[in-house]
Amino acid sequence: MGNNPSIRHTKKGSEELEIGPERIAIFTGHFGSGKTETAINYSIASARAGKKTIIVDLDIVNPYFRSTDKKDVLNNAGIEVISPNFAGTGLDVPSLPARIYSVFQNKEYRVVFDVGGDDIGAVALGSFNPYFKQEDYRMYYVINVHRPLSGNKKDIIEMLRSIENHSRLGVTHLINNSNLSYETTFYDIIKGQPMVEEVSKECNIPIAYISGMPEVIGNLPPDLKAKAFPINIFLHPIWDQ
């Protein structure tokens, strides 16, 4: 990754996230890529932009660190949350409520799907396949190059294809969310960009956003094609709350 872009500190602080035109946004990606944080921030931005928003926690894989954990914050922002029946309880039955179907009927809402990690989590999308076929959606694939099994182009593309196979849906946009959690610097994000660009070129899928914490992302060079996606971290381990 010797490609060291010239850094110009042209922007200061966070900027508002500009959400896409689609009614249905699906966030997929590797474990630990930052899907849930992106989905939560995306929902909040959507609500701030004046849209009636529902977030569907479709994570049937991970019992912790899920959007349902932030139900109060989301509800306060005017966002409805639909969760698996036992999310946040002591039981790991991943059953989904029938209410999920309502989001396909009522078109007034913008719907954000927070999908479970990897291709395994993406399987659950398959049960709604006939509905997705009926209208436009964006399926974001969130990439963090600083994670095992997504540190090179081959692995990233393999997972992308596998998620598409399991969910029976095509990824429409990429998000570069290369981060090292609390220790993320501006350079960590930028370091991931050339690889995400290669993936974009090979798969012919545009990069929609580069995401990161506001204080970091504010310094993006202006010549990048992707939009900045400032992320406020909502999911903290309990000892940090």
Add this chain to the structure above:
Amino acid sequence: MAQELIISGFGGQGVMSMGQLLTYAGMLEGKNVSWLPSYGPEMRGGTAYCSVIITEEMVGSPIVNEATAVIAMNLPSMERFERTVNPGGLLIVNSSLVNKKADRTDIDVCYVPANEIADELGNTRVANMVILGAFLQKTRAVSEDSIIESLKGVLGSSKEHLIPLNREALKRGTQSVNP
């Protein structure tokens, strides 16, 4: 006197039942008693032995490490337990199967041809009763009547016809040694 004895022999020589008869007889006489078998692989053909305690005092540990008496029904038993007899104690050897003399000189050693005596009575299997008779003669640990009483309990009514034979074996054992 308190008896802490080890009875040892091949599996099948009746060493366990000899110990149980003694223990049971001691209980009938109102003494404190315990019976502890060796168990495990030895049950399947090797040396089997049991520890018996008959005493007026409290029975502490049921294990006998320092014996007042040892009954050795075969050679391996004598080799293994001869050294555990207390000085001045008693070693009874089944000389039908052990053709060796004991090394110890500080103990009382009796040689009883138990199998031969039992054969004379027409049943090798009462060799254990013969040697038990010898033990009673030497120690007076319990009475012969108590042993017969216990035996009745073990044999049950269907095998009561075996009592006279066992009583005879016990008597022949008694006669085989000096008091």
Add this chain to the structure above:
Amino acid sequence: MAKVLMKGNEAIAEAAIQAGCRYFFGYPITPQNEIPAYMAKMLPKVGGSFIQAESEVSAINMVYGAAGAGGRVMTSSSSPGISLKQEGISYIAGAELPCLIVNIVRGGPGLGGIQPAQSDYFQAVKGGGHGDYRVVVLAPAGIQEMADLVIDAFDIADRYRNPVMIMGDGMLGQMMEPVEFAKKEVTISEKPWATIGNKEGKPRNIINSLFLDTQDMENHVLKLFEKYKEIEKNEVRVECYNCEDAEIIIAAYGTTARIAKNVIQKAGAQGIKVGLIRPITLWPFPTDVFKKWAEADHVKSFLTVEMSMGQMIEDVRLSIKDTKPVHFYGRTGGMVPLPGDLLKEIIKIRGEK
């Protein structure tokens, strides 16, 4: 009823039948095989049911089912088998069901050997299975006590709706001593919570240990621990022997306590005053008794004797908060401490001061 001469294992089985136990589920393992054999023979004669299960795992789950249905039920095994039963024991404790589990301990870890040991102490008193729970653990030192404790164990289990364990060892299981069964009337308390069919108009009974809500789960455990506090208050059993003027007090249970008693007599003959505290309940542990004797001036030190590398010694030290030295003497792997060696250890400890 007159005294009879019985093996420890047989005495356990007979006592259980006399206590009204009618269901036994087990799997063969040495050195406790006389228990299932006795039960297989006797239970059908008293209208009970015996199953040699396909595994210890199944056996304990049959116990779980039978206990939930209101039956007076037990199982028995030895160390490796008890390890397999821990899953079920945790469920039974979680669902608050009464039952008796007998562990005739053998040497370990692993397959170990069949000779007597006390190395399952931690497993028995500190949990064994998963989760926050306690099992009442009774440690008899003779055959009469074994029989008496079996009968008490069923009552304790019913009173607190909690599994109770009898912990013996191969020696206690295999040895014979006279035992007398006091013929007393057995009254088994009502079990309105048992799943015997949901009669119209009555609340439904559910035997369960699953909680969806973490607060409910915590509340359930807190309730269990309220119960354990009651057990600690009411059920501690201990024997003190020769402690009144002892300079060294031995802490030992079961077989090792019997050996200790022998040695105490021998030491006394040599002018060394040794006492014994013998916990009969390993849980609840007789903490207060240890504390009391630790405060006595004449007691200079404690000596814990176990057939393990030293497990109960931790509870002894916790009980007296290390206010006096606590020494350890033990043999493990099926070896039994010899009285002579233990006496030497006592003489050595006395010389060190």
Add this chain to the structure above:
Amino acid sequence: MAKVFEKPKALTGKPNHYCPGCTHGIVHRLVAEAIDDLGIRENTVGVAPVGCAVLAYEYFNVDMHEAAHGRAPAVATGIKRVLPDNVVFTYQGDGDLASIGTAEIVHAANRGEKLTTIFINNAIYGMTGGQMAPTSLLGQVTATSPYGRSAETEGHPIRMSEMLATIEGTAYVERVSLHDIKNILKAKKAIKKAFEVQIAGKGFAMVEILSTCPTNWGMAPAEALKWVKDNMIPYYPLGVKKEVV
């Protein structure tokens, strides 16, 4: 006007948690109807498994036990020995019955325990999130068979009904499916029969029910039912595998 659709007495009426299109709900209803039809509700004790049906004790309006994973037949055995005159059933999934609890089911059947077992075979682990089940089909992609189940490395899918039919203590085994109305009616008859066999004291009875898991299969409910018909039934042929008259 006569009511045509009424909640069975043997269901509590508590809304169940199963995913849309999951066939657990149908089976619960069929079991409850059989209990009602036979008039045994007050005399029945059920055993719930670990798996998606872990909360079955909330839905069946009979006395219930919650068993550890795979152990339902052992728990049911214990109950039945204490209560020989009661009707005892287990409700188990494929991981519970055909994997971790194989020993328990085989030996309960072999002892001829007078139990009724409802066996849900949906070829996947639902609760833990779509892992390979012992009954997953060859080539089936799951979380733990990402390249498709291969006979070489994962072995062949296990046919429990055929296996248990070879056991002397088994009195009745039938495999049914829920992929259309006609088959649902057949399933209902089979479930009722499995209770009747127990009541008659004939021995062990089991109904294997080919079921769906739309969420973990990643299929819409209708697609899932079609998948049962096209893929599961050819490997798991329907019908009575054993019946002792």
